Amino acid sequence: MTLIRSISGLRGVINDGLSEQIVRDYATAFAIYCKEGKIVIGRDGRPSGKWIEDVIVRVFVSLGFDVDLIGVAPTPTIQLCVEKSDATGGIAITASHNPSEWNGLKFINESGIFLNKLENNVLWNILDNIRASQFNRLKKDTNINVDENAKQNHILSILRLPIFTDTDNFERIRQRKFNVVVDAVNASGSEIICDLLVNFGCKVIKLFCDGSGVFPHPPEPLPQNLTQLSKVVRDNSFDIGIAVDPDADRLVLVDEKGNCIGEEKTICLAIDSVLSSYKYFVNHYSKTVVINHSTTALIEDIAEKYGAKVVRSAVGEVNVVEKMKEEKSVIGGEGSGGVILPTCHYGRDSLVGIALVLHLLSQRDSSLSELIESYPVYYMLKEKVQTNINIMEVRSRLQELLPNSEIIVEDGLKAIEEDLWVHIRVSNTEPIVRIIVEGKREERAIKIMDKLYSIII
Template sequence: MTLMKSVSGIRGIVGESLTPAIINSVGSAFAAYCNFSTVVIGRDTRPTGPAIEKGLESALVLSGCHVINIGIVPTPTVQIMVEHLRAAGGIVISASHNPVEWNAFKLIGGTGTFLTAAEIEHFFALMDKPFTYRTWDGIGTVTHESGADTVHIRKILSVIDAEAIRKRRFRVALDSVNGAGSSITIKLLSELGCDVVPVHCDMNGLFPRGAEPVAENLSILSRMVVSEKADVGFAQDPDADRLAIVDEAGRPIGEENTIALVAEHVLSKKAGRVVINLSTTKAVDDIARRLGVPVARTKVGEINVVEEMRRHGARIGGEGNGGVISPEVHLGRDSLVGIGYVLEIMAERGMTMSALADGLPKYVMIKGKISLAGGVDGSILKRLKKEYAGQKMSSIDGLRIEFISHPEFQGGWVHLRSSNTEPVFRIIAEGRDARQAEGIFRHFEKLLL
């Protein structure tokens, strides 16, 4: 298994591609990248986290950095604390939605956002250079900072109508997959006057379901929402940057609809640009068109969306994997921000989650992945470009085809791309109904296999 290196950071299977040598290399190179200054680190709950954390701290300190360790926290909390503490950078030890045997390093610059493509290439180059370390009287230090959760929560409370939410006294089921979001999210919900039903919030790092908050992994949460008579259920991934929603009837509304719901809410209050990636549902385009606001699409990867948002001063952004990016709080995906906005929608409109979800534009999305040794032959994508030349296409990230005149697929789209986080090729298809989505997906899956 090779090490995965991309704008999403560095990921590997611990003991195979992610080794002590890699841990030392990442820490030493990042120390040089940050000019041997202050670095904030945090991690999720994976069993390998503590050992990796110690190795990373050692490399940073021996290189001369001052390390501020904020403990087990969501990825967005580390981003916020880099800004709050005016650090030179930050590292999150988390493989996000990957299975428990994986771990990873997410790299954050001094602005509190992930490194750009150019910045991370510079970092990778530093990893290949020889490292120098300080003598005994020049090494750095480690301090442990508590209160990061309070800083994060206060920023969220400052942008939502917390009092309106408190008056509703929502009953909320929360599935944090025993990850980093468990404690802080319960604290946020309690601050908002919610009665919390914890589901998988033990923070032991043993994932009791698939790490991704997709519908097929949420059966226990769905049952708990119904049996506990909850108003809504929220599901996170292990580092709590993604959010999925279950309605009061126990029905997952689809992680791709998280950003659609939030975008409609935010943009209806104040118009502005919305930025999403190529794999995000067309529901956002429909909402933006109705509200008369522009939409921009980017390559997949949080930093790609963030750069476009920053460039144009976007009002809201996100990705179709349940990622909500609110510049009012910080420029990074944040499930807690998403939860705050969703509860605000329910409180202000007096509507159930099922009614809110039913009001969204209707599409069906199918996501799949195939493992291909050596990847997909580039000639296949070139052939597809020619074959579908009359359709709307983007090749900034693999190939996305939006069918504007196809006899069977009109109104749908497909996105074909190599993953940033796994050694797979992804196929994402969306249609006006399940039959069309299935037809698009199977057609292109057959072409690639």
């Protein structure tokens, strides 16, 4: 049985772990957690999402909740709807970047933020120890509302950011008339991303944007899965290629030469964009950037240029968000392509990332490749290993391999040297161990990865 529950919610393979009964049980537990009120529900477009939605709606209605249905929509859209409404919680039906046979549930608290570790523990305790029959309050006048304005409200929240309303940047972007190719893997970003780009005056070329939820290639936006996007951009001399995962919280870009610039560069560009216009955010946020331990060290270089502080957290959106709130950070995110801008909302958001990148391109009057070439070069290697090893058992061997390193154990094992770092951790979303090595010298990074791989397996 394939079922994973973590700080990233619940994920499983349909009918091999994620069954109707499991969905019903988790929905009931979340209803008990929320106690009463209204729940917001949306899905990433996978065909299995419809029957899961139906099950969840029946549970909440039977337990006296009102329901707002968003339909097929990005996870950040669902989060924003919860935050801006009087809902007591929300559920995004998605398995994010996992293959099509997977689906899952992301649980959102009344503030529009994913449940943190403590909140998840409360939810799981309810699930594991309380029978559904113990919570059978029925309200006969329950309402089910279909929210047809959620996507437009999300777009408006971005267009109303101060970098657009208090400057001429919006018109400068429109004057560039960018030609943009969009690969939304036929999922939740298919419509809303194209609509956002049209608002910015872009000519949009839709590659995989039919909204069917049928993925044309593996859905994780990695270079090996984006060859068609790269070819279309390169062969037609378009300006930018945009790729998102099924629930559109991650953004990956292709430059005008057809090069996939890598998921790590998304947050770099977004941070550069915000810090370059920090004066429009200064009244509410500190000049602090929060990223996770697996994100590129290039962030420190960009932050240093603007005199900003960098704070790192454990991997996982909610971990980054909690640290951002603590630091009153102006922007944060993760190297997987996730951008979090609290001025809009506290959640990874590909649409926010797109807007910030267009802002930076118009501000610098440059191409995407020119922006990337202006940054220092780092070499990052990522590997996945299926193993049951206890990561902490390899700490001594990691210290032997990198004797001059500082070891951090906040999230797995991280070893930091002056020009290289290593991060080994158990995934929140897949039954694997992730190994990441980044350094300024490619040859040494490869050598260290080879040795780590042999240690882990």
